[in-house]
Amino acid sequence: MSTDQRPTEEKKRSPAIFLDRDGTLIEDVGILDDPSKISLFPDTIASLLRLQKKYRLFVITCQPHISRGHLTMEQVHTVHNALDQQLSDAGVQIDSWYTCPHTREDNCDCIKPKSAFPLQATKDFNIDLTRSFMIGDHPYDVFTAEKEGVFGLYVLTGHGGKHLDELSPEKLVFHRLPDAADWILAYPTAQADLNKTISKGAEKIKEGGVVAIPTETVYGLAADVFQPEAIQRVFKIKGRPHFNPLIAHIADTKQIQTLSPTLPKKAKQLVEAYWPGPLTIVLPKLPTVPDIVTGGKPSVAIRMPNHPIARQVIEQAGTAVAAPSANLFTYTSPTTAQHVQEQLGDQCDLIIDGGACRIGVESTVISFVTDEPTILRPGGISKEQIEAVIGPVQQQMDKAQEESESPGMLPNHYAPKTKLEAYETLPESIELDEKIGIILLQPNGRSYAGPVEILSETGNLPEAAANFYAALRRLDQLGLDKMVTEYFPNRGIGIAVNNRLSKAAMGRAPLSNSDLPPPH
Ligand code: TXA
Ligand code: MG
Numbered sequence: 001m002s003t004d005q006r007p008t009e010e011k012k013r014s015p016a017i018f019l020d021r022d023g024t025l026i027e028d029v030g031i032l033d034d035p036s037k038i039s040l041f042p043d044t045i046a047s048l049l050r051l052q053k054k055y056r057l058f059v060i061t062c063q064p065h066i067s068r069g070h071l072t073m074e075q076v077h078t079v080h081n082a083l084d085q086q087l088s089d090a091g092v093q094i095d096s097w098y099t100c101p102h103t104r105e106d107n108c109d110c111i112k113p114k115s116a117f118p119l120q121a122t123k124d125f126n127i128d129l130t131r132s133f134m135i136g137d138h139p140y141d142v143f144t145a146e147k148e149g150v151f152g153l154y155v156l157t158g159h160g161g162k163h164l165d166e167l168s169p170e171k172l173v174f175h176r177l178p179d180a181a182d183w184i185l186a187y188p189t190a191q192a193d194l195n196k197t198i199s200k201g202a203e204k205i206k207e208g209g210v211v212a213i214p215t216e217t218v219y220g221l222a223a224d225v226f227q228p229e230a231i232q233r234v235f236k237i238k239g240r241p242h243f244n245p246l247i248a249h250i251a252d253t254k255q256i257q258t259l260s261p262t263l264p265k266k267a268k269q270l271v272e273a274y275w276p277g278p279l280t281i282v283l284p285k286l287p288t289v290p291d292i293v294t295g296g297k298p299s300v301a302i303r304m305p306n307h308p309i310a311r312q313v314i315e316q317a318g319t320a321v322a323a324p325s326a327n328l329f330t331y332t333s334p335t336t337a338q339h340v341q342e343q344l345g346d347q348c349d350l351i352i353d354g355g356a357c358r359i360g361v362e363s364t365v366i367s368f369v370t371d372e373p374t375i376l377r378p379g380g381i382s383k384e385q386i387e388a389v390i391g392p393v394q395q396q397m398d399k400a401q402e403e404s405e406s407p408g409m410l411p412n413h414y415a416p417k418t419k420l421e422a423y424e425t426l427p428e429s430i431e432l433d434e435k436i437g438i439i440l441l442q443p444n445g446r447s448y449a450g451p452v453e454i455l456s457e458t459g460n461l462p463e464a465a466a467n468f469y470a471a472l473r474r475l476d477q478l479g480l481d482k483m484v485t486e487y488f489p490n491r492g493i494g495i496a497v498n499n500r501l502s503k504a505a506m507g508r509a510p511l512s513n514s515d516l517p518p519p520h
Pocket of ligand 2: 022
């Protein structure tokens with residue numbers, strides 16, 4: 001175990017933020033043996049400056065390459081001194097840099113998820129762990145935290161996307177460090193503050209209010225299904241036409257009975273297989289379901305989300321909750337509380353920040369109102385997954401809005417402000433234009449003059465889908481001439497993303513390279 005510590009004055013017990021290094025503060029470059037290889041994430045300094053107003057800051061890093069003989073503790077200290085200098089030049093003070101040099105086989109007390117370092121900080125700096133947080137891009141960061149009553153936040157930078165499956169759904173995940181910092185500053189007592197906000201949200205829904213809630217797909221604008229005036233406000237806030245019906249979200253399968261008189265066998269099988277989760281079933285509706293929810297249709301769409309906060313809000317509200325995506329009609333769907341805040345902040349009664357949505361595209365909508373189950377909107381559960389449970393299903397092709405069964409299937413949905421073009425293969429002519437933003441499924445070995453968003457370092461489709469809307473929004477804010485991207489492989493969740501892509505790109509057919517002017 002090794003520490004480089006600064007002397008500190010005696011203070012009363014302070015809360016702390018424990019930060020992972022690689023993949024959380026800086027790029028994870030594998031063996032970091034020289035300061036020249038340090039690459040700070042662009043938001044790191046600003047985030048730490050905000051956090052240090054209230055928290056002592058510590059870095060805890062695992063460097064098993066030391067034990068394996070590929071790196072020395074001295075090299076790590078040199079890196080830490082350089083990084084510390086860079087941060088302190090910008091006004092950030094890290095109280096201590098803790099390095100575990102061991103591998104798992106060494107059986108030390110300091111390797112994450114063991115908590116020797118947080119405990120040492122407690123002793124040396126008089127830290128109050130119960131008011132402290134840990135931020136990292138590996139499940140072990142979250143597990144280390146929890147052991148000592150510290151609240152762990154997971155970031156999707158670095159390895160975050162790769163290990164997401166190992167983290168249970170109730171853990172909060174964030175795209176980047178600043179989003180995690182926002183959460184900590186908004187919920188300083190962590191779970192207690194969050195619980196209070198969830199109860200407040202449920203109360204507001206009972207009173208006929210409109211509350212933005214996180215789900216695993218996208219953020220929803222939630223209101224009581226059975227209060228038409230509240231639903232009316234949802235339509236108004238979104239600027240959504242009334243013929244476009246809403247999904248009723250439930251927390252318990254028993255609530256289906258409050259919405260529909262039947263649950264066909266195949267629908268039941270799907271519910272058993274994929275609820276809670278990104279699957280919406282359309283069933284005949286009960287007369288008690290207000291017409292405004294269903295756009296006057298005789299059917300109602302129902303889904304049980306797999307997000308602990310959504311589930312608790314619905315449970316405590318004691319009613320089914322209509323929740324269309326919490327964005328203006330036709331605009332890109334929100335996958336963080338910040339996205340909702342930017343667009344609808346002053347119009348909702350409350351926004352509950354539950355971090356980044358892990359699935360990142362909307363639920364699959366499948367209808368059981370005719371004899372043949374029909375997918376109306378591709379989404380988080382793929383056609384393959386559905387057919388594995390109930391056999392062959394129909395897939396509705398996109399149609400014009402008048403004839404569409406599911407009006408969310410209109411073209412020109414999910415659109416950013418900046419023009420978006422989707423290609424089968426990106427043309428070379430875009431490479432020199434700095435006013436063109438590029439969205440890539442994975443690195444392609446080319447360099448671009450304009451800003452580039454990589455959705456997954458390894459081309460992992462679920463990870464890329466979870467990053468897609470956020471990447472689109474980041475580029476959309478840069479005042480670019482246009483954004484370009486390639487279609488995803490047409491399988492699994494790639495089908496859902498391609499569906500959104502072609503709509504965001506104004507329903508245009510995939511462009512071929514000859515559609516573009518020659519390179520300048
Ligand atoms: O993942 C999701 O489903 C998100 C999160 C917040 O849960 N919600 C969402 O809601 O995407 P919204 O309102 O943006 O999309 C609802 C979709 C639309 O495509 C709509 O046309 C379809 O469900 N839908 C709703 N009721 C329907 C009905 N009775 N028949 C056919 N389609 C229906
Ligand atoms: Mg890391």
